[in-house]
Amino acid sequence: MPKPTLASRAAARVAASASTQPLRIAMVGHAFMGRAHSNAMRQANRFFNLPRQVVPQIVVGRDAVRAAAAADQFGFLESAIDLDHVLSRDDIDIVDVATPNDSHHAITMAALRAGKHVLCEKPLAMTLQQAKEMAALAKQKKLRVGVWHNYRRAPATALAQKMIARGDIGEVRQVRAVYLQDWLADGSIPASWRTDKKLCGSGAHGDLNAHLVDLTRALTGLEFESVCGMQQTFTKERPTGVGKGKAKVTVDDAFCFLAKFRGGAIGTYEATRAAPGRKNHNRIEISGSLGSIAWNLERMNELEVFLHDSPRDAQGFRTVMCMDSVHPYAANWWPDGHIVGYEHTFVHHLADFVVALCANQPFAPGFDDGVAVQAVLEAALQSVERGAFVTVPR
Ligand SMILES: NC(=O)c1ccc[n+]([C@@H]2O[C@H](COP(=O)([O-])OP(=O)(O)OC[C@H]3O[C@@H](n4cnc5c(N)ncnc54)[C@H](O)[C@@H]3O)[C@@H](O)[C@H]2O)c1
Numbered sequence: 001m002p003k004p005t006l007a008s009r010a011a012a013r014v015a016a017s018a019s020t021q022p023l024r025i026a027m028v029g030h031a032f033m034g035r036a037h038s039n040a041m042r043q044a045n046r047f048f049n050l051p052r053q054v055v056p057q058i059v060v061g062r063d064a065v066r067a068a069a070a071a072d073q074f075g076f077l078e079s080a081i082d083l084d085h086v087l088s089r090d091d092i093d094i095v096d097v098a099t100p101n102d103s104h105h106a107i108t109m110a111a112l113r114a115g116k117h118v119l120c121e122k123p124l125a126m127t128l129q130q131a132k133e134m135a136a137l138a139k140q141k142k143l144r145v146g147v148w149h150n151y152r153r154a155p156a157t158a159l160a161q162k163m164i165a166r167g168d169i170g171e172v173r174q175v176r177a178v179y180l181q182d183w184l185a186d187g188s189i190p191a192s193w194r195t196d197k198k199l200c201g202s203g204a205h206g207d208l209n210a211h212l213v214d215l216t217r218a219l220t221g222l223e224f225e226s227v228c229g230m231q232q233t234f235t236k237e238r239p240t241g242v243g244k245g246k247a248k249v250t251v252d253d254a255f256c257f258l259a260k261f262r263g264g265a266i267g268t269y270e271a272t273r274a275a276p277g278r279k280n281h282n283r284i285e286i287s288g289s290l291g292s293i294a295w296n297l298e299r300m301n302e303l304e305v306f307l308h309d310s311p312r313d314a315q316g317f318r319t320v321m322c323m324d325s326v327h328p329y330a331a332n333w334w335p336d337g338h339i340v341g342y343e344h345t346f347v348h349h350l351a352d353f354v355v356a357l358c359a360n361q362p363f364a365p366g367f368d369d370g371v372a373v374q375a376v377l378e379a380a381l382q383s384v385e386r387g388a389f390v391t392v393p394r
Helices: 006-018 032-047 064-074 083-087 101-113 128-141 155-165 204-220 342-359 367-386
Strands: 023-028 054-060 078-080 094-097 117-120 145-147 172-180 224-232 237-239 246-248 254-261 266-272 281-288 291-296 302-307 318-321
Touching (some): 023 032, 032 054, 032 342, 054 064, 078 083, 083 101, 094 101, 101 128, 117 342, 128 145, 128 367, 145 342, 145 367, 155 291, 204 224, 204 254, 204 266, 204 281, 204 367, 224 367, 254 367
Parallel strands (some): 023 054, 023 094, 054 078, 094 117, 172 266
Antiparallel strands (some): 172 281, 224 254, 254 266, 291 302
16 A cells, blocks of 8 residues: 555545534643643644644633733634633633643533533642542543643653553563652742642642653553652742742652552652752653563653563663654654654644544543542652551552
């Protein structure tokens, strides 16, 4: 069969989108993640043959001038500050929640009640209880929902998932995962919603361990049985950023925990925003009975793989460059070896969500996955208080 050309892909896309209504998205929040999500909205139909056209319709913010500027810059058709009015509109299909953690529950619940499909940022909620309510309402309303755990959708992590599922490394025995950043190592960095427990729930834990927990579940299929953690806040107060005052830091700078999985595997986890020199070092290594796999976001298109498939004197870790057309997502982009980056993980996430939505199929990670992540995060927080392993509720 001849390879599809760009022109034939475009023709197929036009034919597909002409026959159906577009999917119009209202995006709430328009800073870091707003930028990443809206880039995905602009790229998804250009690189994936999706059954419906994605339209970045409206940015919802709290300040009219800033929301309008964001809409203009990110390629949305409109902006607004009245979320209730936006939710009352029939032409909005999906609500994208790209706001700080304390608002995920309220915005998502309102969107679901209004009959909108929802993509929500991680961590899904502030508490396990909130996450369960969000998952229950989505189920009751039969709406399609997803959590933006985008790291599942790098070509290399998707390949790791495939290799582990087909048994390449045998039975998974150990997971060691670290997510290291350094932007809070400096005590002069001002306080923000990310250092205020009331607005974010926890620090490096909810911010970074949330990704590691999701990545573990996605890649290995393992479920957490019990966890035992410790946390530390090195900088107890920070400049407010306005005037001379100081604000108390009410979340962890670093959070480490041990994990036991159902079935006997074990794992270690470390999240920190105070590791000088580490910018976005998100690394997971999985050891199985027959081999090992390791991935690091900072070299995101490579997968380190060890398999017992060579003579013993020639064995060692090899580096698989995951940008061959046989690798997940790679053929949608450029010729072999022409690499992709951080932003592409969001494009893949949105493209898969649209496919699932149009086919009326479940999307992973959905809110049940968000609940599972929240259960691990919450159990780890409780374990710090108790100084002992805490069982993760099923
Ligand atoms: N998937 C990832 O890799 C990733 C990376 C960074 C952040 N996040 C998550 O994304 C979310 C947003 O983080 P960010 O880095 O974009 O934050 P940010 O501070 O850069 O942006 C937050 C945006 O939300 C707006 N906002 C705040 N409260 C609001 C409210 N109540 N209603 C409407 N708008 C409100 C702000 O004005 C701003 O536009 C957080 O939950 C965070 O954990 C995920």
